[in-house]
Amino acid sequence: MEKYLYQCLESVEKQTLKDIEVIVVDDGSPDESYKVYQEFKKRDSRFKTIRKENGGVSRARNTGLESATGEYVLFIDSDDWMTEDACEILYSEAVNKKADMVIADTYTSFDDGKNEYVHVFDSDFTTSDTALIKAYQKAIIAFPYNPKPYGKKCTIPTGLGGPWNKLVRRNLLMENEIRFDPYVNGMFDDCLYSLHVLANAKKISYVAKPVYYYRMVGTSLLHKYRMNMLETNSHIFERIEDFMKKTGEEDFFRPAFDFYVCRRLIESMGSYFFVEGNAEAFTKRLSSLEILLKKEPYRSAFRNVDSSLMKKSWKMICKFINKNQLLLAYVCYKLKSIKDSIQR
Structure with missing residues (x-):
């Protein structure tokens, strides 16, 4: 993902919330991505880099998680990018609502340069209601069961189960040994992660603001x-x-x-x-x-x-x-x- 990496890391570097650490995990990339992230590491002390043998997306995310020291964690894929206020929006909501997980909206970015706003839910909410959290888990398994859908069209809301528009309290992950599962070969591991986070979260919050650009790469798996x-x-x-x-x-x-x-x-x-x-x-x-x-x-x-x-x-x-x-x-x-x- 060398050709996308600079835009990704620049969006992280420009976050309006400055008190962050950035952990870049190079999962045995065969291209020259390392030149891109080393440039950021040299000019910004918040950037940490880890280079490892290729082991798949699940192990790469776990490596990053195990190196994290922050109060909250957030994941980003190398071909995507964040809005500049993403961390600030998510962190402010987490602190103000004392939430274990905060979810926000996304954009889907297409090859022609167009961006489509994607609402995960219909309106803001903060809840400790186990029934609603359980209904959200059901929706992660199958999107038509979304308990608070935006509109009536049967589509998959980008970010319903993915980890990259969700801020999660790190202690919740560590105490409950929640990790990404390599057993599923990089498919649905993000949704399994979210299912287990929700199973242990006492309070979650959703803010209807976009924080993430999810790139639809033409050569989809x-x-x-x-x-x-x-x-x-x-x-x-x-x-x-x-x-x-x-x-x-x-x-x-x-x-x-x-x-x-x-x-x-x-x-x-x-x-x-x-x-x-x-x-x-x-x-x-x-x-x-x-x-x-x-x-x-x-x-x-x-x-x-x-x-x-x-x-x-x-x-x-x-x-x-x-x-x-x-x-x-x-x-x-x-x-x-x-x-x-x-x-x-």
């Missing part, structure tokens, strides 16, 4: 062949089910889990089953998909999911899958992909 996608899905499902069992609220979270399983399978069509790079014959891929759908948790999820919460294309794919008409599900997926590419 969702559109690349990922040979380990099915294994990664299995690991994610295992971790979510572990979380549900630990809370003792399996029935409450199960509908969201079913939705997420279906969503992951549909996304896997574009990164495993029907994507360039998968060398298996098309008929073989269809057969593999059919076998997978007879296994748990896919089998129960597609039978039980509340498809009324889905957008039209996903709903149609689910319908064909339940009828075991996988060729039609494939056609529906391809039409959806073409429509999405035209809209972009």
Whole structure:
């Protein structure tokens, strides 16, 4: 991410809240990113740098967390950037409301230079209500269960589960041994992190102000062949089910889990089953998909999911899958992909 890193670090350096420490973790980057962050380290004593062998995003974030000394922690990805008042907004809210976690809004930044304001919730709130916090956790697993959605459109609010628009009390993380989980191969680890933070937070606060620019890089992982996608899905499902069992609220979270399983399978069509790079014959891929759908948790999820919460294309794919008409599900997926590419 060398070409994005300067903008990222400059946005941190220019924060209006000056009393911060900045920990840059180089996770074995093969480009010349180190030249960029070393420049900031030389001119700004608040910057600390850690260079390590590549171990994935989860281990990189954990390395940074374990080196942190501040009262609160906030994460930023190297291809994104923050508003200059991000830390001030989040920290002021945390201090004034005595909150363990503060959430704020984001922008989604596209390749054409346009930025879309994304509201995580409909209005400001501060709460210690366990029911509302639990409902928020449900939404992290499956976004249509957002208890306070902004508008009615079925979209994923950028920042609902991600760690980069959330200020978290560091002691809460350390005392409860909350870390990012490498077991899920860098997928959903941010949401698992947020789920466990919320499970231990006494009070959370949301402020409807934008603090973060989330860059939509054109070469999204969702559109690349990922040979380990099915294994990664299995690991994610295992971790979510572990979380549900630990809370003792399996029935409450199960509908969201079913939705997420279906969503992951549909996304896997574009990164495993029907994507360039998968060398298996098309008929073989269809057969593999059919076998997978007879296994748990896919089998129960597609039978039980509340498809009324889905957008039209996903709903149609689910319908064909339940009828075991996988060729039609494939056609529906391809039409959806073409429509999405035209809209972009």
